[in-house]
Structures are given as C-alpha cells and as structure tokens.
Amino acid sequence: MRFASLILVAAALFPQQPTFKTGVQTVAIYATVRDREGRQVPDLTKDDFEILDNGRPVAITTFSSERQPLTVALLLDMSGSMNPSVLRVRESTRRFIEALLPDDRVRICTFGDEIAISPILTNDKVVLTRIVNEELWPGGKTPLWNAVFAGMQSLADEPGRRVVLALTDGADSGSLPGWKGDFGDVRDRATRDGFTLYMVGMDTAPIRAEFKPDVVALLDDTGGAHFIVAPADSLGETFTRVAEELRRQYLIGFVPAADGREHRLTVTVKRPGLQARGRRSYTAERR
Amino acid sequence: MTGRLLSCLAIAACWLTPSTAPSGENDRVSIHVAVGGSNAGAEGALSKDDFELSIDGRPATIASVTPPPAPLTIVLLLDRTISMETYGDIDDEVGKSFVPALRPGDRARVGGIANRLALAPAFSASPRDIIAAGRRALSFRKEERTGPSPIWDALDRAIEVLEAENGLRAILLVSDGRATGNRTSASAVGDRAISSGIVVDVLSGALPMILRQNETTAARVRPGLALQGIAQATGGLIVPADPTPSTQLPPAGPSLAGFVSDLRGMYTIDVAAAGLPGSVHRIEVKIKRAGLTARTRLAYRTR
Numbered sequence: 137m138r139f140a141s142l143i144l145v146a147a148a149l150f151p152q153q154p155t156f157k158t159g160v161q162t163v164a165i166y167a168t169v170r171d172r173e174g175r176q177v178p179d180l181t182k183d184d185f186e187i188l189d190n191g192r193p194v195a196i197t198t199f200s201s202e203r204q205p206l207t208v209a210l211l212l213d214m215s216g217s218m219n220p221s222v223l224r225v226r227e228s229t230r231r232f233i234e235a236l237l238p239d240d241r242v243r244i245c246t247f248g249d250e251i252a253i254s255p256i257l258t259n260d261k262v263v264l265t266r267i268v269n270e271e272l273w274p275g276g277k278t279p280l281w282n283a284v285f286a287g288m289q290s291l292a293d294e295p296g297r298r299v300v301l302a303l304t305d306g307a308d309s310g311s312l313p314g315w316k317g318d319f320g321d322v323r324d325r326a327t328r329d330g331f332t333l334y335m336v337g338m339d340t341a342p343i344r345a346e347f348k349p350d351v352v353a354l355l356d357d358t359g360g361a362h363f364i365v366a367p368a369d370s371l372g373e374t375f376t377r378v379a380e381e382l383r384r385q386y387l388i389g390f391v392p393a394a395d396g397r398e399h400r401l402t403v404t405v406k407r408p409g410l411q412a413r414g415r416r417s418y419t420a421e422r423r
Numbered sequence: 424m425t426g427r428l429l430s431c432l433a434i435a436a437c438w439l440t441p442s443t444a445p446s447g448e449n450d451r452v453s454i455h456v457a458v459g460g461s462n463a464g465a466e467g468a469l470s471k472d473d474f475e476l477s478i479d480g481r482p483a484t485i486a487s488v489t490p491p492p493a494p495l496t497i498v499l500l501l502d503r504t505i506s507m508e509t510y511g512d513i514d515d516e517v518g519k520s521f522v523p524a525l526r527p528g529d530r531a532r533v534g535g536i537a538n539r540l541a542l543a544p545a546f547s548a549s550p551r552d553i554i555a556a557g558r559r560a561l562s563f564r565k566e567e568r569t570g571p572s573p574i575w576d577a578l579d580r581a582i583e584v585l586e587a588e589n590g591l592r593a594i595l596l597v598s599d600g601r602a603t604g605n606r607t608s609a610s611a612v613g614d615r616a617i618s619s620g621i622v623v624d625v626l627s628g629a630l631p632m633i634l635r636q637n638e639t640t641a642a643r644v645r646p647g648l649a650l651q652g653i654a655q656a657t658g659g660l661i662v663p664a665d666p667t668p669s670t671q672l673p674p675a676g677p678s679l680a681g682f683v684s685d686l687r688g689m690y691t692i693d694v695a696a697a698g699l700p701g702s703v704h705r706i707e708v709k710i711k712r713a714g715l716t717a718r719t720r721l722a723y724r725t726r
Binding site: 223246247270274 | 504505506564565566567568569570571572575601602603604605606608609632634635636637640642644646649
C-alpha cells in the first residue's frame, strides 16, 4: 500500500479516459480552485495550472475538469458528548445521502464505544439510509485518529481518489484496544498513500469544536479542508458543500520523481485572483 | 427507523416482502404456539379442539396438534462486543444455566458476536461438547470486541444453519441491539426468521435513553426496539419486555433457562399451506379455554 497513490496503470486511476498509456506512474492531484469571494471556479484548462515539485515545474500529463464521482468514508462521531446532536447528525447524514449522484460511493462509519466501519461501500441510497437509521448509537469516548486510520484502511484497495470525511465535536481521546497509533500515523498514512481528509467540527455546547494547527496543516496537505459548524448552522449544508467541492475538483496528474523521497507540491493557477488547493506532498518510489 | 419497523410488525405481512425463494415451508406449515395467561400451567394437555386458527383473518382447518415437549434445536448467540459489559460474565452462564436447561434429544450450538460471528462448528446434544465448543467460540481478543457489532448478520447466519434442521428451532440472543457494520438489515433478518418458522428469544442488554437535543426536542434512543420487533414477530420472548431508562436488567442465567423452558412448553400446530409460492399469510391462534392465551409467529410464507 506504500505507493497506492502512484498508480502503475493510469487507466485504472482515470477509468473514463482510456487514452492513457499503461505502465506510466502518475501522481494524482485533486485541486480545488476558488475566487476571491470563495466561489469554486469551473472551466479552467490544463494551461491555467502550474505544478511545482520541490519548487521545480513539472509537465502535466493528465488533466480533467469533468465532475468527479465521490468515494468517501463518512466517519460520524457518536461519542457521548455528541448526545445533544444525535438527531441533527442523523438527519443531516440522510440529506447528504439524498444528494449523492449515481456514481458516488459512500461508506458510513461511526466511532465512540467502538469503531464501526460498514462493510458496504455503495451508491445505493436505500442501503445507506438503512445504515443511518439502524446503526448510529451514541456513547463512549472519541477515538478520532483510530477511526480516521480505520477509515483510510477501509478505502485502501479502492482506485482513484479516496476521501475520508470525519464529523466530530472534539479532540481525540485515545485509541481503542488493538491500535497503538496516533495522529502521526494518520499523517504518515494519509500523505504517503494519497488520501484526502476533510473534517467537520461540530460545536455542541459547552464544547467548542476546534482543530489544532497541526491537524489543519494535515488536512491542507492532503488537499482536504476543515469546517466548523455552529449550533445554529446547517450541518446538512456543510456536508453538501464538501460534496460539491469534491465533485468540482480538477484532476491533475504528472509523472513523479523516482528517488524514494518525500516531495513538496505546489499547485498554482496562473490567472490572477484565483487560488488553488490540492495535496502538498507525495512520496516518490525508488526505481 | 425503529418506529417504522414496529409499525410494520403490527401487521407482519407488511414486513414480509413477496419472494419466490425457498422459505423452509412446504405444503404443510408448522406453527409453534406458547400457551400463557392466568390459567397457564393448570390447563392439562390441550387438544386440537382447544385451538382456533385463523389464516389471513379466516378460520383455517388444523391438520394436527402435537403437544409438548418437542426436541429443541437451539443456537445461543452471545453479543460479546464492548458495549455489552452489562453481562460481562455471561460466558459462564452457558455451562451454569443454558446447558443444564437442555434435555436429552435437544441439540445446541453456541456462537459469539464480536466484530465477526464465531459459531461452534456443529450442533451437539452432548453438554460437554456444547460447553467446550461454546468456550472456543466465545474467545475473542479485546480488539475484536471494539467494533463493529454485526448483530443482524450473525442472526442471519444462525437462521441459515437452523433452516437445515427440522422440528422446533430457536435462537436465543443476548445482545444490546446496538448493531453496526451489518450487510443485512434488521427487517430482512426478521423476514427470514418468520418465513423459516424460527423462534427468536432475546435477552436485551440495553435500556432506552432520553437524549435532550434542544429546549424543545428530545431523542428517545431504543437499542432494543428492533430486537423486540423480531422476538414478537417470531413468537419469541424478549426480556425485559418494556424497559424504561430505570429498568433493572434481569440476570442472564435465569433468563436463558426461562427461554428454554418456554420453548419446551410449546405446542405445534400443523396446517396446510395456502396461496401461491412466495405469498405471505397472517397467522392468528386463540385458545378456546378461559384464561389461556397463545403466542406465536405473526405470519408464514408459502413455499
């Protein structure tokens, strides 16, 4: 799994673009572009982008501005402190499911007393709704990083973009028996294997959700983002916003280095007033 | 969901979706009936004339009535996930309470539910074998108990192994109903259990919770509700029957022995199956003698 993000067969990574040659390694960047008002910008072309690998420009070998289907592990914090939000989470998740498009696939997961990763990754709204209706049980602590790691693991064999979207109201309270990892392990796995991480922090009085700088940095590094939802805000709208952002990302690929080292990435848009956000690192395979 | 599930259970035909899959029913349907009521235990043996059977609301002819006791074939499923700390020592009750309640001719198989179902390899009539195989099935590492809790998948598998058996078949389930990580649903499992004529008895390890959501709204979380629906629809028992947040959970041992005793007291009514293959038929059984009531599954499906 170490080089899961470096797909040997490009056609597997970009199944809708059969013209890519096989046998070519590609690093995929899913880039979000926003204007000064924060609106996502569609309709850019390959020539509008520049990719810097350790500060040096690289040739873009793959590009798509098509709407991208989602493959998401949705992690729902069911720790005891989420008790006042159980109905809100359930209803918002149902709305998220309702808004899925035919090619999207979602896996519903919960964490609290236990970490429950659904074995089902599907676009079947009836099945997903059944899981939300039957399998959300509040109680326990917040094994956040344990759950995020398990969420990544559950998508490890999936091709293409893999997104872990976690909803939580607080900080990690330690892992459950059987996993001795921590935030560092999550960071290593996410950056090494090219997972995109999003987090939604839920204010549940008296707990104020906030993410530490290193967490925010990790989310940014993976090309993801974080949101804070106040008690009066719509959680459903936040979920929808994340889904829309993911669907409208640009898919950009380039041929990676072969030095076995960690590389810093920068994605920029040449047009003025636009900002691009995408993964900020990858680990090159040694060949 | 659970509210909707229960309303469906009020009329089991709502729950059972038409299917042409084999259901364990053939041209004859066996209906197991537990007799209760204020005069229960003093009634003596009941005969065919004491029962009144309705299928889909119309009187039906009873082919035969077999009085108890019938040999039992039982799968005992114990939920060993971390949220079931309530019954932490329940493994011991297999040997202390469950197996001693069995009689010669009964057969049993023990299974444990953690992040997977571990089921003893075969049914056995030997107390020693049941206990030994059960102990192995219930040996989980701690990390296997921290999720998920595929209770419905485990029930589904238990039903599957019982479908290959004959006679009075039952599942005794000890669980808090906090099911997660399932491939199948509670309603699908209930459907299959009713169709197969398998009785599901439940010792529920969770109480309802009232969770305040805001100044005007509270969420009532009832993990045992789906379990209650399945038990009632299959003619089984659930204890505690109607728990509140302050209900004291009953001890496990006497509950398991009580389930076996209840099963042993069941009559078996045979009736000719009606309707097209896959059709679902509502069952109602009454006892004509005063002070006696009947408890049975709510429907059958014609094979």
